Amino acid sequence: MDLFVVNRYEGDHEVTKEEEESKLDQLYKKIEKNKKRQRKKEVNKATTEAIAKTTLKRHIKREVKSQIVSVPENNIEEFIDGSIEVEQKADIVNEEHKNDRRKRKNGLPESVEGFTVLGAENAIKKKKVKRVLPKWLAEPIIISTNLSELKKKVSSVKQLDKDLRRKLKSNGVEYLFPVQAEVIPWLLTACDHSTILFPRDVCVSAPTGSGKTLAFVLPIIQALRRHFVKKIRALVLLPTQDLALQVFKTFKTYCEGTNMDVCFATGKNSFAVEQKLLISENEAFGSLSKVDILVCTAGRLVDHLKHTKGFDLSELEFLVIDEADRVLDNVQHDWLYHLEEHLDQEDPGQHKMRMVNLINLRKKRPPQKLLFSATLSQDPEKLEKLSLFQPILFTSVVEDDSPNGNQDNHEVTDTFIGKFTTPKELSEKYVVCSLDIKPLVLYKYIKIEKLTKSLVFTNSINEAHRLCILFRALFKDKLKIEEMNSHLEAKNRKELIAAFSKGNIDLLICTDALARGIDLPNVQYVISYSAPKHLKTYIHRAGRTARAGVLGTAVTFLHSSQVLRFKSLLEQAGKNNVEQVEVPTDDLESLGKTYKQALDELKRAVHKEEVDDLKKIKRTKQIKSGNFKRKRTKSNDST
Template sequence: MDLFVVKRPEEEDKVIDESGNIARLLKKIEKRKRQRIKHKATKSTIKNVINRTKEARRIKRELKAKLQSSEVQNLTGIDAELPKNDELLEQNEIAKQTELEGFTILGTDKYDKKPKVKRVLPKWLSNPTVISVNLQDLQHKVSNMKCLSKDLRKKLKDNGVKYFFPVQAEIIPFLIQSYQESKLMIPRDICVSAPTGSGKTLAFVLPVIETLKNFVTKKIRALVILPTQDLAFQVYKTFDKYVKGTHLKVSLITGKSTFAQEQTELITKNEVFGYLSKVDILVCTAGRLVDHLKETKGFDLSELKYLIIDEADRVLDNVQNDWLYHLEVHIHQNDFRILNLFTLNKPRPPQKLLFSATLSQDPEKIQKLSLFQPKLFTSIVDSTEGTEINTNLFIGKYTTPKELTEKYIRCSTDLKPLVLYQFIKQEKLKKTLIFTHSTESAHRLSILLQLFFKDQLKIVEVSSRLVTRRRNKLIDDFAKGIVDIIICTDKLARGIDLVGVQCVISYSSPTFLKTYIHRAGRTARAGEFGLAVTILNHSEVHKFLNLLQEAGKNNLEEIVISEEHLELSGEQYKEALQGLKQSVTKESKESVRKVKLTKRKLKTNVRKPTTVIS
């Protein structure tokens, strides 16, 4: 019995299927034939159009040449002599729009360049309050700043401050007025972008002291966050100088003291009232702040009036311990944005004050701070009176003081130390900072220059190789004039206020524009004149000049060091290099000896098992 029945096609069915296939093939052949004919016709049309267009252009050029040679002034009638110009244009347009099997004909169309995308900034960033930074013509007398108390004005005069810088004259009244109106409305947060040395620190120190001095109970009402210990200590000293004579207490937590010592300075415990604050104004680094938020019992920021972030761009880039998240959670910032009967009884959110010479114009970065109706104060180096200021020219630009002169030197890599020596010698430089890219480079360059100048100049190295006390001592000696030249890394480039720096030399080319701005910002401070010089390899010049164009600096002067002077110092250079080699070798052997000695001590300190006599 068959399980499957297979139906086989008859012969007639086969003939029908084959005839159908042949018919379909013939249709395809006919279709392709028509397509080839159409393609040839189109190509012929395009070719004719192109040829006739070329012919028209040639005739036009000949006519123009004839008219110019015969000095004919009447140019009418030229287009009339062109053969069917309108017809050619129409055919050309048809050829442009012709498509073959979904493909656009190439070579007959001119594509417009893509327009540049213009960034659209938030309204508060695109409409800043512009501050001039002309420090040569100060007009705002301290005695006229009536919003400050007489005691503060007297302290300013005692410290030699007779005039306010433009940044201070703009920010101080604004902050004091904002605080006075805070009972009716939440104060606006502010961002201040101004060149280094323009007086930003005093611009927030004075209004904070003025507004907090009338509080009786001790609470942390002002928190100042900085990126480094050195900067925090500098701001702490400024606060400490101006709070004298008031009951305000300023404290510093950066990790230089032990954690337990910092806790005793911040908090005290009372049997009746519990934990009490001993501080009104707290200056700190971000990482140490998080440690106290987590570990210190009774550490309370609920009464905070001011949250000040100095060197804001660097602090925002610092994600150490996720400090911003922990701070926001601690002060319950999100609850303050919704006003109802419950939140009205709570303290108002702290007013945020951001200060930097290179403040980020990236809205995404600033958005992390959840600023409340922010206002931007920014500065321009120069503006002509009576003319409208175009804010698009300086929004997002980094500015440097008007008193700063900027130059560069071009040389080969192997001659950089010799060029540096010759430049210092011919300019008779003192009070100079020299920046290098690493601690090792700073150390070797300091040895080399010491061998060059011997007893002529006092040259020291300031880097992480030195302990903090030694480093601070050398900086103080530099301010007093005992030290002539400091060779350092970029750790000294941020915010440190060194008195009387005449020249800044970048021995290593800065990689980023921010780095250059902060290096150059160590000189030309507080209205003084200064010089910034960068020594570049031949391959670095183009990149460096392009980098400075971002800040609107297009005409830097090049300093040319004479080769004759370099040749005269050739032998001295060889001797100095030999001395450097010997010094480095000696230090290496000394380092090895210390390591061996340390290992030997560890072995001798290991306790041997004692034997017990039974």
């Protein structure tokens, strides 16, 4: 037993007899464990050999009975015993061939004797795992995208007040779009029952131009008309000033003739002016709200929550988040945190209250959240940040044109969830050309199709600017061409949009600043000069046309190396039949002289702009240094 004892120097500590015995016990246990494992392996091997021998005997018997091997029936056992070694080898070879054929069929590597096949474990075809979604995401209410055959008349929606129905008709709205026909009655019914039950939060994912704005404007106006005291009861958040202005105008149109006031807070006016529009000071009652509905951007909301005295959202009934995916991604101002903090201060725990019982029936209900977007996030983790209360999803799918159609709602939702939709009236095409002649190919395409009132999207401000200069040189006075980007002031952007809407601009070259939510009537073509990097970008660009049931076309210009990625991008939205358009390039050589002149003009314009920018920078530095010298001399004189 001394062989198993290893004495090591462990300082001044002496190993006791009990410690030595415990170590020996552990060692004995390990030896016994290894012996049991070895015995188990031997038993398994013997069992496997016995099963193989039994299987082999059955195989030989079967061959004998089917007269593959001629052996007298009374000598079968002797034949089996005598030929087992030869037949076993033959069967083993046959089994290996069968396994190899099975592996080739399943895409697995074949067996190679004496070698380890690298990556064999990764070659196994794994079963595709379907993600498990919450029930409200997996089972939405399906809305049609067909805007050419409207069935729901405004007069048939009896839940709407007569005044609102009259205003809709005076604005030329006789039929409701599918998203409006589904969402408006649902919201009005929920408002009627809100005194008994907390209304469920609503998410709406529908194509651009499908009428989502009116779907929340009308129910909110009708629900808030019963109040007489001014309080901010509806808050509408949008990602940009232009979108906020558009929604603000819609609210103003349908609030006309009522006692409700709508305010627009996006930074377009100074902060002090906005404060005066929102709050009035009264000696008897202190700070009083002057508005019922506030339309604003996320950053401006945070500013008012922090710095506007008397800004109160304690009576908030509706929180609308339009273009919800972009607003949720905007973490710059952390608006959601500040909003929840504000609500907590007004009534601790109020906005987290969910159960209806005798105790909290007397407390005010939390605001109902309404989310709208053409590319609403299907990620439950993102939506979880909003703490949605028993949410319900309204969503659109492109209708099946096949004779049988798709009658099974479950199948529809399985194919839709996680995808984005576009209007049925949208035609989608792409053009393949090399990068060096892409401007000429686009020039030729515009001339062939005789395009006017069209948008051209690029991925950068610099690219849009240069393309605008180049096309002005190519088209001369034949087309009116302008550019638009996020660097333009709000006033200039508004003027450009108005001029384009009136038909005074034929071609508007822009960045993705114009791709979200802006309603430009009767856009014929949307051209992506630069290939979109993300599916959301493509959906929002294409959404500028084919709005409100009007036909439209989206064309994307691609290099041959971009085609596969573009198609895989569209497959995520279930688009597999985008048409390729061939633009004839045979006569492009005749345009060589004109193109060269246009390029020279572009170079001169860019060079002039660079020189002017350099002069401005130098002038600014000189002014600053001059001011510094003047201040310095004044200080010297005073001393």
